[in-house]
Amino acid sequence: MHTINCLGLGRVVASNHPDYQKNDIVHGTINWAEYTIVKTQDMLKKLDTIEFPLSYYVGIFGFSGLTAYGGFFKICKPKKEDKVFVSAAAGSVGNLVGQYAKLFGCYVVGCAGTKQKVNFLKEKLGFDEAFNYKEETDLNSTLQRYFPDGIDIYFDNVGGEMLEAVVANMNAFGRIAACGVLSGYTNSKKHIALSMVDVVYKRIMIHGFLATDFTSNDFNDFMSVTKDYVRAGKLSVPEDISFGIETIPSAFVGLFRGDNVGKKIVQIAKE
Amino acid sequence: MHTINCLGLGRVVASNHPDYQKNDIVHGTINWAEYTIVKTQDMLKKLDTIEFPLSYYVGIFGFSGLTAYGGFFKICKPKKEDKVFVSAAAGSVGNLVGQYAKLFGCYVVGCAGTKQKVNFLKEKLGFDEAFNYKEETDLNSTLQRYFPDGIDIYFDNVGGEMLEAVVANMNAFGRIAACGVLSGYTNSKKHIALSMVDVVYKRIMIHGFLATDFTSNDFNDFMSVTKDYVRAGKLSVPEDISFGIETIPSAFVGLFRGDNVGKKIVQIAKE
Known part of the structure; x- marks a missing residue:
C-alpha cells in the first residue's frame, strides 16, 4: 500500500x-x-x-514556526528598525515572520492576494502596512510607496516579479531569505530577471534555506522564544x-x- | 578643471x-x-x-587582491576540496581567486574568452581546468563536464547566462560571491533568468560585495597572507x-x- x-x-x-x-x-x-x-x-x-x-x-511549533523564526533571525540577521517586507504574508510562515519582526522592533509591510488578508495583517497581526499585490500594476512603484527609505530585509515566499522589484528597491547590505517560490511551483519555466548590477553594488545577499538546516540550538531558541510569546499573548496563531x-x-x-x-x-x- | x-x-x-x-x-x-x-x-x-x-x-596589494582574497575567503567561506569555479578567470581579480583557491586545496576551474588565456590559466597559474566560454554552445552541459560532482563555490565576475548555468549545476549549500557583472555593464537591460526553485532547495547563497566592505582585520589578513605567498613565489602576479x-x-x-x-x-x- x-x-x-x-x-x-x-x-x-x-x-x-x-x-x-x-x-x-x-x-x-x-x-x-x-x-x-x-x-x-x-x-x-x-x-x-x-x-x-x-x-x-x-504549525507554530512545527516547521512553519521554525522556518519563520530561523529564516528571519538566523538568515536575515535583523537590526531594530530595519524595514522588512514579507510576501505571502498571510500564509503559515509569512504571518509569523511579520509578527516576529514587529516584536523585534522592525517596520513591517506584507503583501497578500485578497482584501480580507490585507485587512487581517493590518488589523489583527499589527503589520505597519499591507497591500494586495493583485491590485498593483507596477510593483516597483508600489514598493517605493511603502518603503520610501528602501527595504533592508525581504522574506521571500514567492520569487518571480516581486523579487525583481524588491532588489530594485533594496538598501545597501540588504538581506533576502529565499524561503519559497509560490510563483514558480505552478510554472517551473518562469525564471526571474534579476539585476545582478544591483546585487553587486548594493551588496545584496540572497540566501535559500530550509527549516531542516537549522541546528538544535537554533531549534531550542525558537521553541523557548515562541512559547514565551504565545503564553504572553503576543503572537497570534492564525x-x-x-x-x-x-x-x-x-x-x-x-x-x-x-x-x-x-x-x-x-x-x-x-x- | x-x-x-x-x-x-x-x-x-x-x-x-x-x-x-x-x-x-x-x-x-x-x-x-x-x-x-x-x-x-x-x-x-x-x-x-x-x-x-x-x-x-x-594590483595584487590593492583592490584587485583584496577583492579576490575577501570575496573568496570571507564571502565564500571555502573548505578544502571544495569545487570552485571562477569566471573572467584571467582578469585582475579572477586569476588571484583561482590561485588562492588552489593554494587552499580546492579543485579549480576557470573560464576566459581566448585560447591564449585558457592555456595561461592551466599552464602558468595551475588551474585544474579552464575553458573558453566563447567556444561553448551549451553552458549547462559544459559545466556538467568540468564539474561532474557539482560546484560548491562560484566567484562571479560576469553575471548573465553563466550564472544561470552555475545555479543549475550547484551543490547544496553552494556559495556565490557576486563580484562583477561584465555581461551587464555593456547591456544594462540584460537581466539574468535565475531559477529561484534551485536557490531555495539547494540553499544557495548569492552575496554581492565590494572590496571597500572588508574590515581592517580582513585587510591585514589579506596583506600578510598575500605578501608571504608572493615572497615564497607561490602566487604569480600577471x-x-x-x-x-x-x-x-x-x-x-x-x-x-x-x-x-x-x-x-x-x-x-x-x-
Whole structure:
C-alpha cells in the first residue's frame, strides 16, 4: 500500500512498545490516514506535556514556526528598525515572520492576494502596512510607496516579479531569505530577471534555506522564544482547519490558490 | 578643471607638507595625470618600505587582491576540496581567486574568452581546468563536464547566462560571491533568468560585495597572507602594463573587450 507522510499528531490506540501507552499523543512524521501502524524507526515523539492546543504542534511549533523564526533571525540577521517586507504574508510562515519582526522592533509591510488578508495583517497581526499585490500594476512603484527609505530585509515566499522589484528597491547590505517560490511551483519555466548590477553594488545577499538546516540550538531558541510569546499573548496563531480525510485534496490545492489564512491544517479525527 | 581619480602611485616632486619629502612614493586615490597638486584631504599614504615592484601596490596589494582574497575567503567561506569555479578567470581579480583557491586545496576551474588565456590559466597559474566560454554552445552541459560532482563555490565576475548555468549545476549549500557583472555593464537591460526553485532547495547563497566592505582585520589578513605567498613565489602576479597617458582610453575599453591578462595598469611616467 502506498502511503503519504505529513507532519502530524496522532493518539495511540494500541501499543506493543514499552514507551508508548494507549491514549498517548504522538507527534512527528505520520501517514495521512485515520489509522496507521507505526514502526519504531518512524520519526515520532511522544508529547509529554500538552500546554497548548494540539494544532499548535504542527504549525507554530512545527516547521512553519521554525522556518519563520530561523529564516528571519538566523538568515536575515535583523537590526531594530530595519524595514522588512514579507510576501505571502498571510500564509503559515509569512504571518509569523511579520509578527516576529514587529516584536523585534522592525517596520513591517506584507503583501497578500485578497482584501480580507490585507485587512487581517493590518488589523489583527499589527503589520505597519499591507497591500494586495493583485491590485498593483507596477510593483516597483508600489514598493517605493511603502518603503520610501528602501527595504533592508525581504522574506521571500514567492520569487518571480516581486523579487525583481524588491532588489530594485533594496538598501545597501540588504538581506533576502529565499524561503519559497509560490510563483514558480505552478510554472517551473518562469525564471526571474534579476539585476545582478544591483546585487553587486548594493551588496545584496540572497540566501535559500530550509527549516531542516537549522541546528538544535537554533531549534531550542525558537521553541523557548515562541512559547514565551504565545503564553504572553503576543503572537497570534492564525489557523485554517478543515475536518475529515476527504478535505485533503482541496486543502492541498487551496495552498496554491491562496485560500488559507495562517496555517492550513487538516483534522482527520476528533481529539 | 575636471579630474578623474584612480588607484595609483606617484613620486613627490615638491611638498609643503611636513610628512612628505621630495622623491617619496605615495599610494592611494590620485588623478590620472602626469603631474597633480594633492590636497591634504586626499586619500594618499606614503609607502614607507618598497619591498615589491611598484605596480604590485596598485594590483595584487590593492583592490584587485583584496577583492579576490575577501570575496573568496570571507564571502565564500571555502573548505578544502571544495569545487570552485571562477569566471573572467584571467582578469585582475579572477586569476588571484583561482590561485588562492588552489593554494587552499580546492579543485579549480576557470573560464576566459581566448585560447591564449585558457592555456595561461592551466599552464602558468595551475588551474585544474579552464575553458573558453566563447567556444561553448551549451553552458549547462559544459559545466556538467568540468564539474561532474557539482560546484560548491562560484566567484562571479560576469553575471548573465553563466550564472544561470552555475545555479543549475550547484551543490547544496553552494556559495556565490557576486563580484562583477561584465555581461551587464555593456547591456544594462540584460537581466539574468535565475531559477529561484534551485536557490531555495539547494540553499544557495548569492552575496554581492565590494572590496571597500572588508574590515581592517580582513585587510591585514589579506596583506600578510598575500605578501608571504608572493615572497615564497607561490602566487604569480600577471600584469598587463601600457605606457603613457595616451594609452588610458584604449586600456579602459580593453577591460570590457577582454584584452588584458592579469591586472591592467597604465604607467604614466618612468619610476
